[in-house]
Amino acid sequence: MLLIKLFGVKRGAAMKAQANPVDFMAGVFIFMVVFAYFMILWSIFSSRYAERTEALDCELSSIAIADHLVNSGGYPANWTAAPLGAQSVGFANRPNELDWARISSFASLPYASQKQLLGTAHDFLIRIDSPDGASYAQIGQAPNSSARLSEVTRLAMLNGTIVDLRVRIYER
């Protein structure tokens, strides 16, 4: 009755199948609310997704690099004779058995060459420590406190003792 009084529409045949402005306005309003809600969620999610993708990329790089260093000897097998000519580097002469000659050869390279050989565009720090904290080697550059980083720890043997090989990949 209110609608009929407000919009002067007569009850009966004239009302059948007619969309009135209140229906339309209500529909548009609900659509706008849902659409705005969705856009806000999308905005939050897309920025979080971008951050997450970068973090996952770092994490994946650190996992792959650590795995390669601990399980592979690098290519060619005698790359320590000419480290700059190496196609890939690895520290192991057998899986989980690190070779000090390979570690020191890699450590002697310039940082840019090390990054290239590791196949990463990110910055890195590789540490080889004993479980009780004694440091055997530190290769790369230490991240500053604000850097987003990913760290992977692997266990291996070096000269008959158990060591932790830590690979940190980070973005400045």
Added chain:
Amino acid sequence: MAGKREGKGFKGFVFSIDAILAVSIMVIFIAASFLLIAKSSQDAYASLQMVRLGKDMLAVLEKSGTFALWDKEVLERTMNSSLPQGAGFHLQLDTYKYVNSTFALVDSGHYGQQLPRSTNVYGARRDFVTMSNGETEYTIARLWIW
């Protein structure tokens, strides 16, 4: 009755379908956005790292000769110092001898803590052969870490 169903009583049908479709689509969108947000906060590679750590642990225990000692204290101390702080483990060592064309279990040792029921546990296994008093022993090491 039939006339009534096809006539007056059926007038709102198109609008009802329209509303149901709209609500369904909205629910799907909202559910999808919540699902994506929840998934984005999960660590996708945490399980991979734990599995690799378990395999490394068994490899270094074998290569360092710690398994061969069969010393519970040394084994647990080595594992506790090598695994990350806060990580728990359970290690089972089963040793077999090949006697009369069959593998006979000659020793079974359990080390570390009891397996938890309410957290994710990752497993690794390593098989190796040792010689003891001129006899060949086959050992299966199973490690669970969490």
